[in-house]
Amino acid sequence: MDSRPTKLDYYADMRSLVSESTVVSFLKGGDDGRSALILESTIFHPQGGGQPADTGFITVGDGEAKFAVEDVRSRDGIVYHYGHVENLVGDGVVEFETGKAVHLHVDESRRKLNSRLHSAGHLLDMCMKNVGLGLEPGKGYHFPDGPFVEYKGVIPPSEISNKQKELETEANALISKGGKVSIAVLPYDEALEQCGGFLPDYIPKESTPRIVKLGSNPGCPCGGTHVHNLSEIISVKVSQIRTKKGVTKVSYTVG
Ligand SMILES: [Zn+2]
CATH class of the missing domain: 3.30.980.10 (Threonyl-trna Synthetase; Chain A, domain 2)
Known part of the structure; x- marks a missing residue:
């Protein structure tokens, strides 16, 4: 797996709640179905520094695949978006494969x-x-x-x-x-x-x-x-x- 740190887009721009990025890897979840998505960059704030994680969703294309982000954590500079794949027949492995362009949406009220x-x-x-x-x-x-x-x-x-x-x-x-x-x-x-x-x-x-x-x-x-x-x-x-x-x-x- 690519282990470069995730670029933190919210560092410079705290106002944007949407952004574009590219999938680095999709880690398919176990029995609880909770998977992790790692991207090249993110506007999601991971839990840390006394502040909770953002929630929201990440989509591919025109929304044909949607990943609901329930928690976000950072380890060694890599941000893990944890959540579930929604509105899919498949399990997300193909839809969120490495290199796919994705749209990020952070929940505004939270x-x-x-x-x-x-x-x-x-x-x-x-x-x-x-x-x-x-x-x-x-x-x-x-x-x-x-x-x-x-x-x-x-x-x-x-x-x-x-x-x-x-x-x-x-x-x-x-x-x-x-x-x-x-x-x-x-x-x-x-x-x-x-x-x-x-x-x-x-x-x-x-x-x-x-x-x-x-x-x-x-x-x-x-x-x-x-x-x-x-x-x-x-x-x-x-x-x-x-x-x-x-x-x-x-x-x-x-x-
Ligand atoms: Zn502070």
């Missing part, structure tokens, strides 16, 4: 929600600083079933309630104001500069990190999909702040 949740997480990182909580960002979980962002360090218990309100007010003020969300794949030194002189250790010095920036604020490395303007988040609710074992967890939802 992608939009995931992008709003992901951008809201980054916005909260920014708002934490704005309300005087300069804690170092840790894990982010931007799934619809209970999204949260974590920080190293704690907030004194007596301040939590006030900070929760301040954070929510600040986030919604910035959403109302609006601001362009920009993405760029940059040489390391330039990325470092765009991120205010700090990049996490897991970013290799010889790499070209993808940097997301909210308005003119310092950026941060991110592989996910985002809204194009902060106003598209609509609103944020900070539902809870908890501190435990030196970690502060901020739970949120989008309106």
Whole structure:
């Protein structure tokens, strides 16, 4: 099997929900019928970086063969579209053989929600600083079933309630104001500069990190999909702040 990394079309273009590509290989499923499709390039966001996978479908020709994409994962740079072959007498092996041209369609409502949740997480990182909580960002979980962002360090218990309100007010003020969300794949030194002189250790010095920036604020490395303007988040609710074992967890939802 060809083991070149899959080209990630959503890296440069987060708005497109359709694209064209070519089949690298079709891995026919077992008894559960779940097969995997590997393509030269994809606009499907695989699960990772705290963001769920896109869903949607992939077709051949005028839709004579359709592959429903139920999950997307990336391993060693290769993106696996997992799902089922639909509307076929055959099993998809011939229809999705290597070299076939395919059309990709990402489910819009799911992608939009995931992008709003992901951008809201980054916005909260920014708002934490704005309300005087300069804690170092840790894990982010931007799934619809209970999204949260974590920080190293704690907030004194007596301040939590006030900070929760301040954070929510600040986030919604910035959403109302609006601001362009920009993405760029940059040489390391330039990325470092765009991120205010700090990049996490897991970013290799010889790499070209993808940097997301909210308005003119310092950026941060991110592989996910985002809204194009902060106003598209609509609103944020900070539902809870908890501190435990030196970690502060901020739970949120989008309106
Ligand atoms: Zn991110």
